[in-house]
Amino acid sequence: xxxxxxxxxxxxxxFLFILSLLFLSFYWPSLFNVNKAESxxxxxxxxxxxxxxxxxxxxxxxxxxxxxxxxxxxQLFYQILDGxxxxxxxxxxxxxxxxxxxxxxxxINPKANYSFLNDLVSATLTIPTTILAYIFMTSLMMKNxxxxxxxxxxxxxxxxxxxxxxxxxxxxxxxxxxxxxxxxDYIKNTFALGAKKPYVYYRHVLPExxxxxxLLFAQQMIQVLILLAHLGVLSIFIGGAQTLMLxxxxxxxxxxxxxxxxxxxxIGMSFTKLQTAPWAxxxxxxxxxxxxxxxxxxxxxxxxxxxxxxKL
Amino acid sequence: xxxxxxxxxxxxRATILGVLILSILPPLVFGINTQLEPEVWLYTIIGLPExxxxxxxxxxxxLYSMTIFxxxxxxxxxxxxxxxxxxxxxxxxxxxxxxxxxxxxxxLPDLFIVVVLQVFVVYLYKQTGVVIYFYNDYxxxxxxxxxxxxxxxxxxxxxxxxxxxxxxxxxxxxxTVARALGLGRFYIMMRHVFRNVLSSLCQYSKTIVVFMxxxxxxxxxxxxxxxxxxxxxxxxxxAAFLVTAMFIAIPFSVLFELxxxxxMASNNDNKESAA
Amino acid sequence: MNQHILEIEKLKVSFxxxxxxxxxxxxxxxQVERGQTVALIGESGSGKSITSxxxxxxxxxxxxxxxxxxxxxxxELLTYSDKEMRKxxxxxxxxxxxxxxxxxxxxxxxxxxxxxxxxxxxxxxxxDLKSEALQLLEQVGFNNPAHVYHQYPEQLSGGMKQxxxxxxxxxxxxxxxIADEPTTSLDVTIQRQVLDLIDxxxxxxxxxxxxxxxxxGVVAEYADWVYVMLGGHIVESADVYTIxxxxxxxxxxxxxxxxxxxxxxxxxxxxxxxxxxxxxxxxGRRFAPDTYTKESSFFDTPSSLIEVEPLHYVRxxxxxxxxxxxx
Numbered sequence: 001x002x003x004x005x006x007x008x009x010x011x012x013x014x015f016l017f018i019l020s021l022l023f024l025s026f027y028w029p030s031l032f033n034v035n036k037a038e039s040x041x042x043x044x045x046x047x048x049x050x051x052x053x054x055x056x057x058x059x060x061x062x063x064x065x066x067x068x069x070x071x072x073x074x075q076l077f078y079q080i081l082d083g084x085x086x087x088x089x090x091x092x093x094x095x096x097x098x099x100x101x102x103x104x105x106x107x108i109n110p111k112a113n114y115s116f117l118n119d120l121v122s123a124t125l126t127i128p129t130t131i132l133a134y135i136f137m138t139s140l141m142m143k144n145x146x147x148x149x150x151x152x153x154x155x156x157x158x159x160x161x162x163x164x165x166x167x168x169x170x171x172x173x174x175x176x177x178x179x180x181x182x183x184x185d186y187i188k189n190t191f192a193l194g195a196k197k198p199y200v201y202y203r204h205v206l207p208e209x210x211x212x213x214x215l216l217f218a219q220q221m222i223q224v225l226i227l228l229a230h231l232g233v234l235s236i237f238i239g240g241a242q243t244l245m246l247x248x249x250x251x252x253x254x255x256x257x258x259x260x261x262x263x264x265x266x267i268g269m270s271f272t273k274l275q276t277a278p279w280a281x282x283x284x285x286x287x288x289x290x291x292x293x294x295x296x297x298x299x300x301x302x303x304x305x306x307x308x309x310x311k312l
Numbered sequence: 313x314x315x316x317x318x319x320x321x322x323x324x325r326a327t328i329l330g331v332l333i334l335s336i337l338p339p340l341v342f343g344i345n346t347q348l349e350p351e352v353w354l355y356t357i358i359g360l361p362e363x364x365x366x367x368x369x370x371x372x373x374x375l376y377s378m379t380i381f382x383x384x385x386x387x388x389x390x391x392x393x394x395x396x397x398x399x400x401x402x403x404x405x406x407x408x409x410x411x412x413x414x415x416x417x418x419x420l421p422d423l424f425i426v427v428v429l430q431v432f433v434v435y436l437y438k439q440t441g442v443v444i445y446f447y448n449d450y451x452x453x454x455x456x457x458x459x460x461x462x463x464x465x466x467x468x469x470x471x472x473x474x475x476x477x478x479x480x481x482x483x484x485x486x487x488t489v490a491r492a493l494g495l496g497r498f499y500i501m502m503r504h505v506f507r508n509v510l511s512s513l514c515q516y517s518k519t520i521v522v523f524m525x526x527x528x529x530x531x532x533x534x535x536x537x538x539x540x541x542x543x544x545x546x547x548x549x550x551a552a553f554l555v556t557a558m559f560i561a562i563p564f565s566v567l568f569e570l571x572x573x574x575x576m577a578s579n580n581d582n583k584e585s586a587a
Numbered sequence: 588m589n590q591h592i593l594e595i596e597k598l599k600v601s602f603x604x605x606x607x608x609x610x611x612x613x614x615x616x617x618q619v620e621r622g623q624t625v626a627l628i629g630e631s632g633s634g635k636s637i638t639s640x641x642x643x644x645x646x647x648x649x650x651x652x653x654x655x656x657x658x659x660x661x662x663e664l665l666t667y668s669d670k671e672m673r674k675x676x677x678x679x680x681x682x683x684x685x686x687x688x689x690x691x692x693x694x695x696x697x698x699x700x701x702x703x704x705x706x707x708x709x710x711x712x713x714x715d716l717k718s719e720a721l722q723l724l725e726q727v728g729f730n731n732p733a734h735v736y737h738q739y740p741e742q743l744s745g746g747m748k749q750x751x752x753x754x755x756x757x758x759x760x761x762x763x764x765i766a767d768e769p770t771t772s773l774d775v776t777i778q779r780q781v782l783d784l785i786d787x788x789x790x791x792x793x794x795x796x797x798x799x800x801x802x803x804g805v806v807a808e809y810a811d812w813v814y815v816m817l818g819g820h821i822v823e824s825a826d827v828y829t830i831x832x833x834x835x836x837x838x839x840x841x842x843x844x845x846x847x848x849x850x851x852x853x854x855x856x857x858x859x860x861x862x863x864x865x866x867x868x869x870x871g872r873r874f875a876p877d878t879y880t881k882e883s884s885f886f887d888t889p890s891s892l893i894e895v896e897p898l899h900y901v902r903x904x905x906x907x908x909x910x911x912x913x914x
Contacts, residue, residue: 116326120330122518123327123329123561124327124331124334125518126521126560127331127544127557128525128526128528130529131541131545132334134545135334136341139341142342143342143343226421226422229421233530233534234533274430274431278427281427282427282428285424285427288423288424289420290419292419292420293415293419296419486691486692488684489691489755490703492643492676492677492681492682492684493756494674494675494676494677494708495703495707504692504695507694
């Protein structure tokens with residue numbers, strides 16, 4: 001299977017893109033030979049050689065190439081590079097645990113009829129997941145302000161919310177999928193020949209599921225990415241936010257700055273300033289789009305691979 | 313005609329239960345009540361001091377959101393059909409290019425489209441002075457822009473699905489039979505292929521509707537529209553959430569039930585013939 | 588008036604697959620006389636279906652006619668445009684396909700599908716379409732046409748669907764029907780019914796039939812003239828009596844030998860591989876076991892159809908030996 005996937009150009013391109021993004025994100029300070037703290041610090045004004053102020057935040061991409069700065073004056077380019085690893089790891093982790101947990105839950109009792117769960121899932125599908133996540137997250141934030149918890153704990157609980165929201169629909173997908181696999185003729189045959197249940201699940205059901213799993217995994221990653229972008233707009237940041245006082249002395253305004261530098265935080269932070277600094281939102285959003293595109297390429301590659309094996 | 317009261321009541325029960333669970337789950341999990349209002353029907357919007365009651369404005373909001381939703385769905389469907397139709401008459405290599413383009417367009421998050429359009433409208437105003445309202449006025453709600461934005465994603469998805477289905481359908485042997493009868497390409501497309509594609513499109517209706525509802529929320533939030541989804545978000549759980557969620561979940565569960573029945577009916581036909 | 592309704596001459600059809608060219612039909616010539624049933628027999632992949640599809644210009648996208656001519660009623664079909672071809676299709680030549688199950692639109696009532704050709708070609712006024720459809724249904728042996736008219740293809744059995752297809756093919760009263768393995772997907776009990784229907788139509792309207800099959804039993808019963816095809820070539824052609832009495836080409840012999848014959852008392856039916864390589868003993872009429880293993884490379888060697896007795900043609904691959912064979 002894996003050998004076949006390597007032959008699919010779309011799969012390879014998508015996969016390599018995500019890998020290299022991850023690599024860049026970890027090693028960019030040494031690759032570009034810049035100081036990490038220096039390049040991520042706030043800069044409020046721009047000075048020419050004589051020390052005169054030539055502009056103030058936010059700077060557009062033409063003033064500070066290549067991507068400009070966000071509303072707090074941090075260079076967007078480095079921020080995005082640095083944030084990629086958080087975004088990708090969160091997405092990967094959430095998608096992985098969603099799939100893993102739902103497969104485990106389904107396999108505990110594969111013949112269970114989850115019909116009640118199915119009903120509940122299809123009834124609540126109409127409520128957007130973003131709203132569900134938002135409601136859970138605000139409750140969490142409120143609790144956090146009443147009795148503060150550590151950063152790690154906060155991130156873990158937030159991750160659990162993101163994972164938990166996706167699990168019920170996935171269970172109903174998997175239970176249907178596994179049931180249809182168990183109904184295949186060759187599986188029935190194996191049982192008829194006297195195979196033990198765990199053996200059949202391990203040898204036949206899981207391999208049969210594996211391509212579906214890869215596809216679902218990529219799809220889940222896309223869904224999580226979109227959910228993250230939405231939550232960013234709603235000013236829900238993974239890892240919480242730190243309130244800074246910005247502006248001049250006479251006009252101090254509180255500003256929530258996300259602690260972890262992931263992409264949705266960049267979007268959420270600048271969202272109210274959409275008209276003054278559209279690039280600060282459009283550029284991270286395009287990064288989301290490109291990553292989703294890479295994932296779509298992976299999905300296409302897998303599908304092509306499956307089709308080719310069917311033809312043989 | 314396949315509508316059964318019993319199965320609908322079952323679904324209704326599940327809907328109410330599901331929404332109920334969602335509305336009590338957050339306080340249950342975190343042990344705090346986010347509903348800080350003294351009255352259950354009140355909700356607050358961040359940045360505004362006063363709480364609002366959800367009744368009676370909810371009816372108006374419901375109508376407004378549904379108008380936008382269904383006009384967008386219709387517009388999306390219509391443009392997808394027109395696009396499929398024109399592309400299927402184009403030469404092959406252009407068709408292949410279009411499928412690649414679709415993968416790119418499909419990857420754009422809904423948020424991206426919403427934001428780009430908003431920036432574009434402002435840019436247009438600055439350049440030409442043409443005004444297209446995108447922020448909601450409380451007295452005269454806007455329709456044009458949200459409908460346009462909301463129809464974009466389903467148009468692309470539907471276009472992709474119908475396009476792929478159409479290509480699959482054109483290789484089926486009944487098309488060759490029709491050609492052997494001397495029927496024209498356009499005639500076969502209209503009377504045979506298109507009709508079959510439309511009916512198999514019903515299978516995908518649920519996914520697209522669910523996706524669009526999520527988009528509707530983002531559109532309402534970003535454009536600050538006074539709709540049902542925005543209200544739902546601001547209720548933050550509790551009784552107000554329960555009622556608002558019902559306003560969304562119940563009508564759509566009727567639609568889903570109808571779609572499922574339709575699917576089941578056509579599946580039964582197939583089984584009969586196989587027997 | 589021309590004696591032959593369909594004349595195919597030196598037809599060569601190729602398929603393009605990733606810049607590789609593959610010849611499917613190689614210099615095939617055949618004639619269909621008016622009022623006759625001509626059988627084209629051969630194994631799957633021998634090019635018989637492609638020959639029939641190229642008559643109606645319905646070849647798949649990657650296939651094309653390289654050379655040759657197809658004359659129908661004296662008109663050269665290969666020079667016709669798509670628009671002109673549409674008037675021929677269904678109207679003058681119609682086709683019955685082998686896969687009845689997939690050949691009907693699942694989303695349309697069969698009654699309406701039957702008269703599609705009539706409606707499109709404007710042959711009869713629209714209000715009469717329904718009565719015409721009912722009549723056609725009755726003609727193909729449905730006892731309750733009014734009921735069948737409103738059914739969808741899924742609700743019919745395989746044999747019923749094949750009869751619907753025949754009704755469709757007959758609807759415009761064509762002069763030539765090409766039946767592409769019309770009985771392959773049916774059970775044995777219905778095969779006869781279907782073939783009788785086609786035969787009945789032929790005699791009623793004095794039309795002609797080009798019957799494509801791989802079943803010599805069918806050929807014996809219905810055909811007047813037989814063409815045997817192998818690897819894109821016609822290897823033997825004669826009228827049906829001669830073929831059965833005196834088959835010359837080893838492939839024909841093998842095919843005829845594979846018809847079960849209870850009176851001969853054979854223990855086991857002979858399969859193609861049981862026939863020995865006859866390249867030497869049969870004077871260059873090479874065939875069989877080696878062609879099954881050595882691809883079709885030897886088909887490229889020059890060969891020609893020789894009239895071994897009046898109106899009995901056999902293909903020889905070896906120029907030197909044919910003289911002695913006729914000898």
